[in-house]
Amino acid sequence: MNETMIGITKLEKALYLMIPPVLGAVLGWFLPVIADWMLMIPIVPFKGPLEFVASFNSYWVSIIAAIIGIIAGLFFSQYIFNEILKVLISDQNVRLLMKEKEEMIEKKEISTVYLENKDLVILGVNGNELYREQIEAKKPLVEKAFKHHGYQWAEEDPFKNKYQRWVADHPHFPSHINALLSARERALQENQQEEAKILRKDLSKLGVVIQDDDKRQYVRMV
Incomplete structure (x- = not known):
């Protein structure tokens, strides 16, 4: 391969x-x-x-x-x-290795790939966030590698205008989503980065995509 x-x-x-x-x-x-x-x-x-x-x-x-x-x-x-994140890209899938764990995402599941600050972000076909992790490689190298294997590359989040600021008990989100976002905001305020990261992944599985801005959460629902 x-x-x-x-x-x-x-x-x-x-x-x-x-x-x-x-x-x-x-x-x-x-x-x-x-x-x-x-x-x-x-x-x-x-x-x-x-x-x-x-x-x-x-x-x-x-x-x-x-x-x-x-x-x-x-x-x-x-x-x-x-x-340090290691990414193996082929014409069929993307393998992501970090902390002795490996995740694999099939190409057919991926719609867009982009970098947000130092985070590699992979979006699914429904606009959901499949993966987000900091990568050490320079942007031109990452962009070239994904384009070489036929993946759609974006210069920025294609949904950047779809986010809204989250506040406690937000009326547009279900109660269980608000509860998780509230817990994540507490983790951000207390600098519990690992907990905030885990909660982001939990919310992503529920179709919630988050952008952070100075410990404030901006959210869109898939």
């Missing part, structure tokens, strides 16, 4: 692989020096562990800490890779 993959560039991948382990090694190597310096501060937390580190031979502590720092850096690099 002829697929185009978009995600991070080779240079970005190399930097993600190199920088965290190098930083971990540097911090580990200078750990005894950092511990000695922090012990000079009159009021310092974790004084016991710092004194424990400083009491050992600094050379061996530096070596061991540097190795631990490298390992921790590699784990952090792997975590970053899992958090």
Whole structure:
């Protein structure tokens, strides 16, 4: 199957692989020096562990800490890779991989694809939102990849004039929709981004499409 993959560039991948382990090694190597310096501060937390580190031979502590720092850096690099969206586009479907999970959307289900700020948005044939997630790839690269496989690309949301500001107990929406939107607005106000993201997906399944503007919700019903 002829697929185009978009995600991070080779240079970005190399930097993600190199920088965290190098930083971990540097911090580990200078750990005894950092511990000695922090012990000079009159009021310092974790004084016991710092004194424990400083009491050992600094050379061996530096070596061991540097190795631990490298390992921790590699784990952090792997975590970053899992958090970055990877998109595999073919003439038949779009596969979206993130956080060790994969979603697949058939081409026949997709009407339009566009970028909103850094979010990749995929709309269904009924105007419903099938997928939304932040993507690291640059817009020209994303646009070229989708167009290459025959997907309809838009420069902006084709329904941008169909949204209306949501307020509590909005008369145009059913009570269960208002309840979910109310819960999502609370999550936005309290900076609970993951909860707001989950509620957006729940609402999308009910035919509700949301645009956020400074913690305000603008909504359209499919």
